[in-house]
Amino acid sequence: MKYRRLGNTGLKVSVVGFGSWQFGGEWGKAFTQSEADRLLGRAKELGVNLIDTAECYGDTASEGFIGNYIKDRRRDWVIATKFGHKFHSAFNRTEHWKPEEVKQQLENSLRALRTDYIDLYQFHSGSDSAFDNPDLWEELGKQVASGKIRNLGISIGSNDNVHQTDSAGNVGATAIQVVYNRLDRKPEERVFPSCLRQDLGVLARVPLASGFLGGKYRPGAESEFGPDDVRGHWWKKEDIVEAIRKVDEIRKTEVPVGVDMASWALAWCLKHPAVTCVIPGIKSVEQVESNARAADLASDDHPQTWSG
Numbered sequence: 384m385k386y387r388r389l390g391n392t393g394l395k396v397s398v399v400g401f402g403s404w405q406f407g408g409e410w411g412k413a414f415t416q417s418e419a420d421r422l423l424g425r426a427k428e429l430g431v432n433l434i435d436t437a438e439c440y441g442d443t444a445s446e447g448f449i450g451n452y453i454k455d456r457r458r459d460w461v462i463a464t465k466f467g468h469k470f471h472s473a474f475n476r477t478e479h480w481k482p483e484e485v486k487q488q489l490e491n492s493l494r495a496l497r498t499d500y501i502d503l504y505q506f507h508s509g510s511d512s513a514f515d516n517p518d519l520w521e522e523l524g525k526q527v528a529s530g531k532i533r534n535l536g537i538s539i540g541s542n543d544n545v546h547q548t549d550s551a552g553n554v555g556a557t558a559i560q561v562v563y564n565r566l567d568r569k570p571e572e573r574v575f576p577s578c579l580r581q582d583l584g585v586l587a588r589v590p591l592a593s594g595f596l597g598g599k600y601r602p603g604a605e606s607e608f609g610p611d612d613v614r615g616h617w618w619k620k621e622d623i624v625e626a627i628r629k630v631d632e633i634r635k636t637e638v639p640v641g642v643d644m645a646s647w648a649l650a651w652c653l654k655h656p657a658v659t660c661v662i663p664g665i666k667s668v669e670q671v672e673s674n675a676r677a678a679d680l681a682s683d684d685h686p687q688t689w690s691g
Contacts, residue, residue: 384430385678387659389461390584392534392557394502396461398653398681399674400433401426402588402662406448407441407470412666419448425668429675433461435560435586435662436496437507438488439468439476443495450497457498463560463586464492465507465538480513482522489526503558504532506547508540514547520554527555536560538588545573551583558584563658564592565637565651566629575657590652590661591645593618595626597670598634598644642680645670649677 385398401423406414423434434453436445446464453460466488468476479488493499504523506514513519514537526532538560539547548559559578563570564587578585591597638647649661663674 384675385681386432388584389503389534389659390557390578391582392503392584394461394534394584396433396584396660397431398660398678399431399649400435400463400586400660400662401431401671402664403434403436403445403449404440405664405666406436406445407439414448416448416451420452421668422665422671423449423452425671426665426675427456427459429671430678431671431675432459433463433586433660433662435463435588437465437468438492438495439465439470439507442470443491446492446495450495454497461502462496462498463503463505463536463558464496464501465505466492467507467509467513478509478513480509480516480519482516482518485519486522486526489531493531500531500533502533503536504534505536505538505558505560506556507538510540511544511546514550514554524555534558536584536586538586539574542567542569543573545577548574548577548583552581556583558586558659560586560588560662562589563587563652563655564590565596565633565648566592566626570657571655575655578657584659585657587652587658587661590649591663592626592630592648594664595630596633596644596648597673598630598638601627601631643673643676645673646676646680649674650680653677653681 386395387398389396434449436449466485467478467480469479470476523535535556536558537547537551537556542562561570561574634644638644652658652661665671
């Protein structure tokens with residue numbers, strides 16, 4: 384595994400993290416604690432030390448699985464979670480940005496994660512109007528001062544939201560989370576230059592393009608995505624067909640022979656100098672291992688890379 388400095392947070396994180404939205408049950412599979420333990424345990428063996436989650440991934444279900452696993456090994460992990468949403472049922476959430484609501488969300492997350500502090504607490508895909516609320520950031524600043532939050536971050540909903548990215552320093556945020564992958568390079572235009580100027584850590588979410596860059600799907604596989612899967616629920620069929628077509632072309636023209644496509648796709652993200660860590664979702668031990676191999680392909684000349 385390799386490790387990079389997460390902006391100016393002082394945290395040293397694995398270049399491959401552990402995304403955990405799938406633990407909330409919206410990716411076509413329900414998890415048990417033993418399954419979550421097995422995945423997290425294998426990730427730990429391979430040097431992964433960052434877990435990204437959110438309070439709305441199954442009404443703290445994801446945080447609960449993680450909390451039960453890390454309770455006796457908290458110092459081994461960098462825990463990133465998010466705030467701003469309330470899970471009601473699959474694909475049904477409401478937004479809550481009032482300072483008192485966010486304070487309660489923080490307490491709920493701490494309880495579910497079975498910890499007394501969160502390493503990175505992230506504003507979760509909110510509008511600019513919700514973001515531009517000084518009372519919200521004043522309350523979050525108080526929680527930082529109390530020690531319950533170690534660092535603040537912004538998970539931008541649009542991968543071109545330069546307003547929130549440029550405002551990171553004004554609100555005390557030190558990291559940006561953004562969608563970035565071989566199919567979606569929009570952050571390279573404005574968001575990444577802003578992150579580099581401000582020395583912000585960058586967590587690249589959806590680095591496998593919702594699984595399409597994992598190499599599993601071939602043209603004609605669009606029928607595999609049912610209504611209990613995020614892609615089948617939110618994506619149009621024609622968009623799924625087009626994503627699969629593009630990935631098939633990338634496989635043929637860009638991925639070296641003999642290289643696992645998922646590992647290649649994650650390493651591709653890590654080659655950008657703004658990117659600190661990729662946070663792919665994980666459903667199996669095989670995926671944990673494939674993801675971790677991306678560290679071997681990541682460039683050693685990245686200015687923020689160390690061997691570990």
